[in-house]
Amino acid sequence: MKSVPRLVRRAANALRRRMVVDPRHPFSFVSKTTLREIDKTLGGYHKIQLLRIPLVRQMIARDRMKRLMSRKKLRRMSEITGGVAHNTVEYMLKAR
């Protein structure tokens, strides 16, 4: 009696896998080992590669700005040549 539900479960799982796995999705057949390896690589020596991802760049820049601004005042050009359009610095500071 026990083997029947197991068979049913197996069949159901196989069916689910067939329905869920999209062979065109690049990550469909990636093993857990490979995923762990990628994770380890990006977290270690090759961490700098993460900067290729725009979201990562934004997040890192945000944290650094928060930290650096809390320790030091914003440095600002004291003397600007006549070539810079009026109000540019104030405009940029607001936009920051």
Added chain:
Amino acid sequence: MFDVVKGLERINKNAHKLDVLTIGPRSEIEIFAMMAAGFDLTRIKALDLFSYSPYVDLGDMHKTPYADNSFDVIFLGWVLSYSKDQSSVARELIRIARNRCVIVLAGDYSDDTRDHPTFRNETTHMQNCNQLLALFDGRVGKVYFRHDPELPAVAMVMVVFEIEKTGGA
């Protein structure tokens, strides 16, 4: 902006040993993007009117603190229109650029309908690649990439070219 430059083989192959400058990066995001493009952090300079970042030098694009012939690649993204004297910026870029330095100028198309009073009408409109290239008249070598606006949907103006410093003017 950085991806286009990375597409140039002579830049791509040598990115780590080139001296690069970005003007007006505002935050560090642009500097990280340059690192992602293969440029070496120790060879990246950034210049802005204000900054919190240790990577950024304070300075004005009309009169930068850099020596003659300092850079192999210079980026000015969404910056040039804040100059009321673009010719003087061009002269300064020519001064600090090495021969065959790749210059990247990018920004959005603008005309008198934009919020000009904020800047007392002192900003300069950016409208097409020819206008930008004309600022460097006599010093423009190869033009690698040009993107003109297609209004109203596409506003970006972007030109990538090299500075010719041997002979000529």
